[in-house]
Amino acid sequence: xxxxxxxxxxxxxxxxxxxxxxxxxxxxxxxxxxxxxxxxxxxxxxxxxxxxxxxxxxxxxxxxxxxxxxxxxxxxxxxxxxxxxxxxxxxxxxxxxxxxxxxxxxxxxxxxxxxxxxxxxxxxxxxxxxxxxxxxxxxxxxxxxxxxxxxxxxxxxxxxxxxxxxxxxxxxxxxxxxxxxxxxxxxxxxxxxxxxxxxxxxxxxxxxxxxxxxxxxxxxxxxxxxxxxxxxxxxxxxxxxxxxxxxxxxxxxxxxxxxxxxxxxxxxxxxxxxxxxxxxxxxxxxxxxxxxxxxxxxxxxxxxxxxxxxxxxxxxxxxxxxxxxxxxxxxxxxxxxxxxxxxxxxxxxxxxxxxxxxxxxxxxxxxxxxxxxxxxxxxxxxxxxxxxxxxxx
Amino acid sequence: xxxxxxxxxxxxxxxxxxxxxxxxxxxxxxxxxxxxxxxxxxxxxxxxxxxxxxxxxxxxxxxxxxxxxxxxxxxxxxxxxxxxxxxxxxxxxxxxxxxxxxxxxxxxxxxxxxxxxxxxxxxxxxxxxxxxxxxxxxxxxxxxxxxxxxxxxxxxxxxxxxxxxxxxxxxxxxxxxxxxxxxxxxxxxxxxxxxxxxxxxxxxxxxxxxxxxxxxxxxxxxxxxxxxxxxxxxxxxxxxxxxxxxxxxxxxxxxxxxxxxxxx
Ligand SMILES: Cc1cc2nc3c(=O)[nH]c(=O)nc-3n(C[C@H](O)[C@H](O)[C@H](O)COP(=O)(O)OP(=O)(O)OC[C@H]3O[C@@H](n4cnc5c(N)ncnc54)[C@H](O)[C@@H]3O)c2cc1C
Numbered sequence: 316x317x318x319x320x321x322x323x324x325x326x327x328x329x330x331x332x333x334x335x336x337x338x339x340x341x342x343x344x345x346x347x348x349x350x351x352x353x354x355x356x357x358x359x360x361x362x363x364x365x366x367x368x369x370x371x372x373x374x375x376x377x378x379x380x381x382x383x384x385x386x387x388x389x390x391x392x393x394x395x396x397x398x399x400x401x402x403x404x405x406x407x408x409x410x411x412x413x414x415x416x417x418x419x420x421x422x423x424x425x426x427x428x429x430x431x432x433x434x435x436x437x438x439x440x441x442x443x444x445x446x447x448x449x450x451x452x453x454x455x456x457x458x459x460x461x462x463x464x465x466x467x468x469x470x471x472x473x474x475x476x477x478x479x480x481x482x483x484x485x486x487x488x489x490x491x492x493x494x495x496x497x498x499x500x501x502x503x504x505x506x507x508x509x510x511x512x513x514x515x516x517x518x519x520x521x522x523x524x525x526x527x528x529x530x531x532x533x534x535x536x537x538x539x540x541x542x543x544x545x546x547x548x549x550x551x552x553x554x555x556x557x558x559x560x561x562x563x564x565x566x567x568x569x570x571x572x573x574x575x576x577x578x579x580x581x582x583x584x585x586x587x588x589x590x591x592x593x594x595x596x597x598x599x600x601x602x603x604x605x606x607x608x609x610x611x612x613x614x615x616x617x618x619x620x621x622x623x624x625x626x627x628x629x630x631x632x633x634x635x636x637x638x639x640x641x642x643x644x645x646x647x648x649x650x651x652x653x654x655x656x657x658x659x660x661x662x663x664x665x666x667x668x669x670x671x672x673x674x675x676x677x678x679x680x681x682x683x684x685x686x687x688x689x690x691x692x693x694x695x696x697x698x699x700x701x702x703x704x705x706x707x708x
Numbered sequence: 709x710x711x712x713x714x715x716x717x718x719x720x721x722x723x724x725x726x727x728x729x730x731x732x733x734x735x736x737x738x739x740x741x742x743x744x745x746x747x748x749x750x751x752x753x754x755x756x757x758x759x760x761x762x763x764x765x766x767x768x769x770x771x772x773x774x775x776x777x778x779x780x781x782x783x784x785x786x787x788x789x790x791x792x793x794x795x796x797x798x799x800x801x802x803x804x805x806x807x808x809x810x811x812x813x814x815x816x817x818x819x820x821x822x823x824x825x826x827x828x829x830x831x832x833x834x835x836x837x838x839x840x841x842x843x844x845x846x847x848x849x850x851x852x853x854x855x856x857x858x859x860x861x862x863x864x865x866x867x868x869x870x871x872x873x874x875x876x877x878x879x880x881x882x883x884x885x886x887x888x889x890x891x892x893x894x895x896x897x898x899x900x901x902x903x904x905x906x907x908x909x910x911x912x913x914x915x916x917x918x919x920x921x922x923x924x925x926x927x928x929x930x931x932x933x934x935x936x937x938x939x940x941x942x943x944x945x946x947x948x949x950x951x952x953x954x955x956x957x958x959x960x961x962x963x964x965x966x967x968x969x970x971x972x
Contacts, residue, residue, distance in 0.1 A: 318738070319723065319724060319738060320723075320738065332777070332778050332781060333914055333915070333918060335778065336778065336781060336782060336785060336909060336914045336917075337911055337914055339742075339782075340782075340785075340908050340909045340910070340911070340914070343908060344908050372908075372910060373908055373910050373911060374910040374911030374912045374913070375911065378911050384912075385912075386910075386911035386912040386914075386915055387912075387915055388911055388914075388915060392911070392914075396911070
């Protein structure tokens, strides 16, 4: 009897009924509703916006928040939901990650009660879409150097600067924008900037070969005047946006398992069907070695995520642990996608199969939310006490 | 109104089933279970009827293994109000299941029982009719609706059947057409594929379902003699289909259809 599926180590047994149900319902949604659409959207470079009400009805947005019309699930269940979304496409998972971890989370964590009451239920229901503006053209891995500035002018904040590579930037109803209110990075604060505010424009970045089914934009602020209550008052310094990234990175670590699993399942099925030199290519040792490596690394990635999820639910998770998972799981997912692409031969480059799409997407995932190498430096600093971020350090 | 819906836990139709060496049962080790798809349609219809009426209670019942509770919870996560679980880990047949359900109906006293027209595991399709017979109730089988699954009514999640007083009005799928019938309540209704598109269990629904009541019963509480009347003698997989062939062009295809397949 051959082993079907990809839960080789019976991780399922470690999950609660609620966690399994969350995963299964998302899996069905993605299979029935999302998968039939993705190839066309990836080709056109668009996100299937028509699905947003359905994703909201499923309860994905802000799923770990308690109250405010959110589901209030634990972090393992949420991780499994993201895994299933990314089995569909990294663009779908990115949409959910940005909305939940990068927009709803900072409002919930750093906002006033009035801001929470206003935004969170609307965002949970998908009535309002958000984006997160931290990166600038000249400041990616080193966001503390940002130039975007917010200055107080009487009853208003005046925002000047620009943000680059912002997921959902042009389709968002509200942007969480990080800006300095003084010279140091300790002066960084978050601001809620609504679409249509004079002085705020968003334009799309074209020509992407990766994460095509996801909108990526540039935001520009030119004397953009915001009411005083647009600030997230509890956000003080660079730690605030980094805490959001930490939430999102946790989700990415789970998400990429889905992309990897889709590649593995496609490659395994293909290898069993494809006959060369008189036998299925799955019967060749070199191909088996690839499949075994894929499944082994998927299993390890799952175990790592599950453990971190349990720690997170006990409030014991440390950011460097998340860095380890993001670094390991994304780079293995990318490697698995490449191996799967090899197994599929020429078919591996055609969008009739999901593999090349995942492979291209994962190149973005490798870079955003802290590049692979930046996470190496974070874990490196954690285990040596020595900071290797600065040249000559 | 009180609605009783049946929820059978069945092997996921997507997976490959393997027969155990004993030849009379299937390998369950790697098997994933789901709600019988026809039962999901029954749950959906009950929820729509309840919500359209602005009140009422939907009770979901399952008979099966301890872990079939996850499928019962799925019905609760979709929106059913509470559950009844007849816990048993033994072979069942339609006679036993209908006897157990009749007992549950006796206790719950629903106005309408909604169930899938069949379960996709053994495809017996007998329980609805047997239950109607045991209770002496009217039954509408293969219930469908006139409007399509792409219609505005479906998008608005309107019920496909209607109830006026104690009369249930339904449209049934019959060979080559539709038949409209009325049935007097209390009644049994078995659902066909085109009645509705069931909703997904939502994440908030899953959280709420954790707190909903599930009453557990033993098989001995609801049947007199748990020995099945039907015994499985042998299970066999369908014969392996031969691989297809690729033809170069349409003329070759037509020739082959004429000379080899002899269908033209
Ligand atoms: C599709 C997509 C969507 C995105 N969405 C968002 C979004 O919604 N919001 C947002 O704010 N940002 C977003 N980003 C931006 C993303 O977070 C940045 O691209 C990322 O942080 C890297 O910054 P950079 O591209 O400027 O690269 P750089 O920082 O210029 O890095 C270039 C290379 O130098 C290396 N490097 C940099 N510093 C060091 C060092 N100290 N030691 C060793 N190596 C180093 C990096 O590892 C990398 O290999 C998105 C990016 C992409 C591609």
